[in-house]
Amino acid sequence: MSAQALLKHVSTDAAEIEAGQLITSRGPVPRHYDEFWTAKQRQMHSLHYANSYRASFKPELPDFFISRYTKPGDTVGDPFGGRGTTILQSAILNRRGLSNDVNPLSERLAYPKINPVTIEAISEKLDKIDLSRPVDLTLEEDMSMFYHPDTYKELINLRNYLRENRDDVDRFIEMTALSRLHGHSNGFFSAYSFPQISIPKANQAKINQTRCAEPDYREVKSRILKKARTTLKSGGISDLRRNSRHHKLTTGDSRDLKDWPTESVHLVVTSPPFLNQVDYIQDTWIETWFCDIPRDQVEGRIVQTPDLTKWAEFISATMSELHRVMVPGGLVAMEVGEVRYQGNLLNLDEILVSLTCSKAYNMHQFKVKEIYVQSQQFTKLANCFRVENNKLGTNTNRIVLMEKI
Numbered sequence: 001m002s003a004q005a006l007l008k009h010v011s012t013d014a015a016e017i018e019a020g021q022l023i024t025s026r027g028p029v030p031r032h033y034d035e036f037w038t039a040k041q042r043q044m045h046s047l048h049y050a051n052s053y054r055a056s057f058k059p060e061l062p063d064f065f066i067s068r069y070t071k072p073g074d075t076v077g078d079p080f081g082g083r084g085t086t087i088l089q090s091a092i093l094n095r096r097g098l099s100n101d102v103n104p105l106s107e108r109l110a111y112p113k114i115n116p117v118t119i120e121a122i123s124e125k126l127d128k129i130d131l132s133r134p135v136d137l138t139l140e141e142d143m144s145m146f147y148h149p150d151t152y153k154e155l156i157n158l159r160n161y162l163r164e165n166r167d168d169v170d171r172f173i174e175m176t177a178l179s180r181l182h183g184h185s186n187g188f189f190s191a192y193s194f195p196q197i198s199i200p201k202a203n204q205a206k207i208n209q210t211r212c213a214e215p216d217y218r219e220v221k222s223r224i225l226k227k228a229r230t231t232l233k234s235g236g237i238s239d240l241r242r243n244s245r246h247h248k249l250t251t252g253d254s255r256d257l258k259d260w261p262t263e264s265v266h267l268v269v270t271s272p273p274f275l276n277q278v279d280y281i282q283d284t285w286i287e288t289w290f291c292d293i294p295r296d297q298v299e300g301r302i303v304q305t306p307d308l309t310k311w312a313e314f315i316s317a318t319m320s321e322l323h324r325v326m327v328p329g330g331l332v333a334m335e336v337g338e339v340r341y342q343g344n345l346l347n348l349d350e351i352l353v354s355l356t357c358s359k360a361y362n363m364h365q366f367k368v369k370e371i372y373v374q375s376q377q378f379t380k381l382a383n384c385f386r387v388e389n390n391k392l393g394t395n396t397n398r399i400v401l402m403e404k405i
């Protein structure tokens, strides 16, 4: 099916956009353009910045929707949980959180954020872990392009320790170690690399060659402690721990949220993969290696497809499952972006709207209330400029707010 066929329920010409409406076969949908949350970095709770994650949204996004559309005690869910931004913000705002992701790495990153521990406990635990045991590196994965042999020995010892020891302090240490595996400063364990993406070994070897540098020794424990201190600096640990029993993390496909109770969720704040814009498998390979997550647990399970029809069917099936788990009148705030598709720029919000207008998809399950376009640098400018901006496709946060029918 072509993009045009999928979009048959939506028409967007400049006049409609200018009027701030999207015209659909079900009627007009308000499309708001504004700076709904700050463009400034790192303004929210420090736990949000514990790890980089591909295509994660800013914590301000779930904060905006949770604060606006729910009250304390309500349940907020995210079927594509990633690093756990939605569940952490739900916990901070005293909501009950449900977070799911098909990649088991998500649970490793999200659990410690909603079950944080004190820096004293981390320091004490690190003192006790022996990272100096002899390791036969010839039996291990070759990571010599990333790590100095002595750093690597410490990492293998830490990984072996974490295989056996899983209390909340261990898990916080694991999450923090995951954030230090590769990056560009001395705070990371690796040679100069990319912090957001696990790059292939050959690319890392090339970087080392270009920089005429081999990995130098990076002591592991002190870097974990330093990063943990930054992660915990906003405090509130005991409040988060007290409420952690109200939250649930699940690992599975968004189309079958079997451990999410029926009619239990008041609001979903989520962001699915945008076609195949991000390679979640390749880009996290060092993290999945460190966590001992077998490749076959992610390969073939993560949906990252270049095919628009397959993507639309995947999203539609996820929405059907969300319809099951949501309370009557519950809301879904789904963030999507713009993608290049067959040479054109495609706004995926329009595809979502189309799904909710089509009998073959989700027409009887959801109706779109409004669309928010977080447009930072153009906020204060005239409508005509926003049309221009829309055509150029420089807006990236488009949140479609849908109501369960």
Ligand SMILES: C[S@@+](CC[C@H](N)C(=O)[O-])C[C@H]1O[C@@H](n2cnc3c(N)ncnc32)[C@H](O)[C@@H]1O
Pocket (backbone or CB within 6 Å): 053, 054, 055, 056, 057, 058, 079, 080, 081, 082, 083, 084, 085, 086, 100, 101, 102, 103, 106, 252, 253, 254, 255, 270, 271, 272, 273, 274, 280, 301, 302, 303, 304
């Ligand atoms: C855009 S990211 C979400 C990032 C998240 N909002 C955050 O702030 O960290 C999309 C997520 O969808 C997950 N995913 C891909 N296919 C999935 C599927 N079939 N079921 C559930 N999750 C899936 C990926 O593993 C990835 O973590």
